[in-house]
Amino acid sequence: MTQKEMDYERIKQSIEYISENYIKQPELNEIAEHVHLSPYHFQRLFIRWAGVSPKKFLQYLTIENSKQKLEESSNLAEVAYDVGLSGTSRLHDLFINIEGMTPYQYKQKGAGITIYYDFFISPFGKFLLAVTNNNKVCSIQFADDEIFAEEELKNQWFNSTIIRSREKTALIADKIFNLKSTDPIQVLAKGTPFQIKVWESLLKIPFGQLTSYQSVAELINKPKALQAVGSAIGNNPVAYLIPCHRVIRKAGNISQYHWGETRKKAIIGWEASYLEVV
Structure with missing residues (x-):
C-alpha cells in the first residue's frame, strides 16, 4: 500500500468514526486515537490532505451546510x-x-x-x-x-x-x-x-x-x-x-x-x- 493509500485509509476511518459518533462530537485526541496516530500527526495528515483542519472539514459535511x-x-x-x-x-x-x-x-x-x-x-x-x-x-x-x-x-x-x-x-x-x-x-x-x-x-x-x-x-x-x-x-x-x-x-x-x-x-x-x- 502506498503512502497516499494509507493517508486516505486513515482519512476514511476518521470520517466514518465522526459520522458514527456525530452526536457526541468527538475531540481531535479521540479521533486521532481511533486511527492510531498522535493528535499532532493526525492534524498534520489531515491538513496535508484537505488543506484545512479536521474541525473545519467537518463543518462542510453537516446537514446545515x-x-x-x-x-x-x-x-x-x-x-x-x-x-x-x-x-x-x-x-x-x-x-x-x-x-x-x-x-x-x-x-x-x-x-x-x-x-x-x-x-x-x-x-x-x-x-x-x-x-x-x-x-x-x-x-x-x-x-x-x-x-x-x-x-x-x-x-x-x-x-x-x-x-x-x-x-x-x-x-x-x-x-x-x-x-x-x-x-x-x-x-x-x-x-x-x-x-x-x-x-x-x-x-x-x-x-x-x-x-x-x-x-x-x-x-x-x-x-x-x-x-x-x-x-x-x-x-x-x-x-x-x-x-x-x-x-x-x-x-x-x-x-x-x-x-x-x-x-x-x-x-x-x-x-x-x-x-x-x-
Missing part, C-alpha cells in the same frame, strides 16, 4: 447560466466534453473499440481509468478491489478489446485530480440518450457546490422523473469527472454513492476545503 448549498443552487438552471457567463464554472473543474455513442455503436456494445486501462492512486484511494484508442475516457471507477473493478469494466464494454496499459493511460490519469490542469478531457459515454442528458446536466453543477435530485430533474425538463434521474446518476460510468457526488437528497443527507457514502463525503469536503484555501 448541505441545506445551505442546496438553497444556493435551488434553481440549477440559473446557477449554471450565471456560472457559465462568469466563466467560474471552469475555475476548478476540468473542461469535460461528453460524447454519446452513436445508435449504431450503442447497438454494437463497443464492438471495434480498443480500450486501455490501468490503476492509479487519487486523494480518495485507488481508481481504475479506462480510455479508448483515441484518448477518450470511457470509465473511471474507485477500486477497493482491482479484480471486481476489472470485471465491471469488462461487463460495461464486453464487445471491446480491453488491454491493460500504463503507457496509454498515465498522461490522462495525471490530469484528473489536478485542479490546476486546463487541458480538456473527452468522455465517451455508453448510455441511453436520457442517461447522457442527465450526465451532461451534472457538469453544470459548479465545483464545491451541491444540488438535489429534484433540481437535476427540473434542469432536464423532467421534474416528475425523479426515479429515472436517480437511476441514471447511480449508473454514471465515469466517477468524479461526471460529478454525481455533488447530488444529494433534498433533506441535506449525503448518501447514495456507487463507490461508498464515506468516499462521497470525502470528495465533497475536499472540494469545499480547496475553495477555502485558494
Whole structure:
C-alpha cells in the first residue's frame, strides 16, 4: 500500500468514526486515537490532505451546510447560466466534453473499440481509468478491489478489446485530480440518450457546490422523473469527472454513492476545503 493509500485509509476511518459518533462530537485526541496516530500527526495528515483542519472539514459535511448549498443552487438552471457567463464554472473543474455513442455503436456494445486501462492512486484511494484508442475516457471507477473493478469494466464494454496499459493511460490519469490542469478531457459515454442528458446536466453543477435530485430533474425538463434521474446518476460510468457526488437528497443527507457514502463525503469536503484555501 502506498503512502497516499494509507493517508486516505486513515482519512476514511476518521470520517466514518465522526459520522458514527456525530452526536457526541468527538475531540481531535479521540479521533486521532481511533486511527492510531498522535493528535499532532493526525492534524498534520489531515491538513496535508484537505488543506484545512479536521474541525473545519467537518463543518462542510453537516446537514446545515448541505441545506445551505442546496438553497444556493435551488434553481440549477440559473446557477449554471450565471456560472457559465462568469466563466467560474471552469475555475476548478476540468473542461469535460461528453460524447454519446452513436445508435449504431450503442447497438454494437463497443464492438471495434480498443480500450486501455490501468490503476492509479487519487486523494480518495485507488481508481481504475479506462480510455479508448483515441484518448477518450470511457470509465473511471474507485477500486477497493482491482479484480471486481476489472470485471465491471469488462461487463460495461464486453464487445471491446480491453488491454491493460500504463503507457496509454498515465498522461490522462495525471490530469484528473489536478485542479490546476486546463487541458480538456473527452468522455465517451455508453448510455441511453436520457442517461447522457442527465450526465451532461451534472457538469453544470459548479465545483464545491451541491444540488438535489429534484433540481437535476427540473434542469432536464423532467421534474416528475425523479426515479429515472436517480437511476441514471447511480449508473454514471465515469466517477468524479461526471460529478454525481455533488447530488444529494433534498433533506441535506449525503448518501447514495456507487463507490461508498464515506468516499462521497470525502470528495465533497475536499472540494469545499480547496475553495477555502485558494
